[in-house]
Amino acid sequence: MIPSINTNNTGTLRILILMLFSLFLMYPASCGTVSANPNPEVISLQPIIDAANNGDSITLAPGTYLGPVHIDKRLTINGEGRATLLNSYPDAEVAVLISADDAKLKGLNIQQDNGGEAAAIRVEADQVTLEDLSIHTAGFGIVLREANDCVIANNKIRWFTPKGAASGTRGNGIDLYNSQGTNIRANEISYLRDGIYLENSRNTKVDQNRLYYLRYAIHCMYINGSSISNNIGEYNITGAMVMGVKDVVVSGNSFRKQSQNVHSQGILLYDVSTSSIVNNLVEGNRVGIYMQQSSDNTLQNNLVLRNYIGIQFEGAGGNQFQRNGFIANVIEAHATGSKNNQMNGNYWDSFEGLDITGDGISDLPYAINPFYQQLITKNAAYQLFFQSPGMTFLSDMYTNGKAQWSTDPTPLMQLQLDKATQGQASGGQGLVMLVGLLLLFVSVITIIYMGVLRL
CATH class of the missing domain: 3.80.20 (24 nucleotide stem-loop, u2 snrnp hairpin iv. U2 a'; Chain A)
Known part of the structure; x- marks a missing residue:
């Protein structure tokens, strides 16, 4: 007698076979x-x-x-x-x-x-x-x-x-943390706390990353022998926070539009020594470069553009500061408690120099006058009088402790920067020019159109 086959059991058997075949794959x-x-x-x-x-x-x-x-x-x-x-x-x-x-x-x-x-x-x-x-x-x-x-x-x-x-x-x-020799490149990070956080991680390379809407785009602590290069940071509280390091290179970066917070900076250097900060663009930040308790560093060929304060020194001494360009900053520089910084050959767009010899270097030194910054520190309401005739007059009259002011003895008459920094600047300037030309074109067409309608 041939046994009958239960169709339900047959369906179950087929399912089991299919599952086994899937597991085999x-x-x-x-x-x-x-x-x-x-x-x-x-x-x-x-x-x-x-x-x-x-x-x-x-x-x-x-x-x-x-x-x-x-x-x-x-x-x-x-x-x-x-x-x-x-x-x-x-x-x-x-x-x-x-x-x-x-x-x-x-x-x-x-x-x-x-x-x-x-x-x-x-x-x-x-x-x-x-x-x-x-x-x-x-x-x-x-x-x-x-x-x-x-x-x-x-x-x-x-x-x-x-x-x-x-x-x-x-x-x-x-x-x-405690991870040496890492190569971090070409990443895009946004809307987090810190984009790239490095601690006790030496000989690290941070290159060509794009960092947006963060607290610190790059946050470094104790990363001796590392490099931070060719990164772009925008709309963060601070572009690069570099702290407690030696022999670090910060070069070719663009940190723009860090201005939403009262503590916003393009580059913040704290307890940094024997390091190089070169060929960077810091634009549209509350403070372009802020250096505190740092010594024996080289700052060279940086373009400091359209910041509220271009560069601010606090307790920073013995640094080499040369061939940097300061353009359209509200306050170009501010220095307190900072001595023996070697400033020479920088370009200050608000400085009216005098070049008798024609060598492109002003024969008059540029001294950073602390009057305005000291005044608004004591009473912020005086910011209302920024660049007013009275404020300018009082600032020019202020000479107290001038011998201790940070001074550039050989300021440049014209801007001279590294090609990389010039390229970064020309890129931003090119966009502004393009938008301006488009607005001008629209305005002209509108005027012509309205004139035709009236006729």
Whole structure:
């Protein structure tokens, strides 16, 4: 007698066979390249990592994967920009934890829902590469702890919503502690607390990053021997905050429009020594360059443009300050308690020099008059009289302690800057000129049009 077949059991058997076939595809045998083909539904990424062998490359098919995950093998995981890792577990402090040297994570979209100290990626290994990632986080973006010689490149890191909690309550975009020799380049970071935070992380290179709407675009503490170059920071409270460092190079950066806060600066240097600050553009900030308790540094070929205060010294001495350009600042310079700074060959656009010999250098020195700054410090209401005839007259009459004023004995008659800085300035000036020409064109057309209508 032939037994009857229950159709319900047959359907169940087919489902089991399909599931086994899917598992066979997802967990391949040992090989150099792994292809993960997830179901349309969200699946866990950790089993795919667990099934791979040390040295494998995993290419994730398009889809949504579930975190958190721990990468404890030397793997290359590539999402090719079409795979998304979602981490919503409330107890998970890290969406991706990497503890294996030479691991690589590329082309993955990461959504970290947890806030506070939770991070999208935490690295605790050396020579790790993170590139072409897109990270939306409610906490931190990328965190390195005792991880050396890593590469963090071409990533986009952003807080979940542009508006909401104050920037000081959010996490940092890239956060390094005791991690040496890291290369951080060409990342775009916005709407977080600090864009790039470096502490006790020496010999680090921060190059060509774009940083917007942050507290500090770049925040550095104890990073001797590092370089901060060719970065763009705009609409932050401070462009670069450099503190407690030696032998650091800050060059070729553009920090513009840091003016929304009373403490806004383009570049803030605190307890900095034997470092070079060269070829930077600081434009439209409350204070262009602020230097406090810093000594034996070189500031050269910087363009300080349209700031409220161009440069401010406080307790800073023994610095070399030459061939910088000051244009259209409300207050060009202010110095208190700062002695033995070697200022020479700078351009001050408000200074009316006298060049008898025709060598392009004024025969009259330029002394930074502290009268106005001291006056408004005692009574802010006097700012109402800025550049009034009476204020200008009183400032010219003030000579108290002139021998101690910071003085440029050889100010330039014309602006002379490095080509890189000139290019940055001409770019901004070109945009202003273009807008002006467009407005002029519209005005002319409007006048002609109104004239024709009247006729």
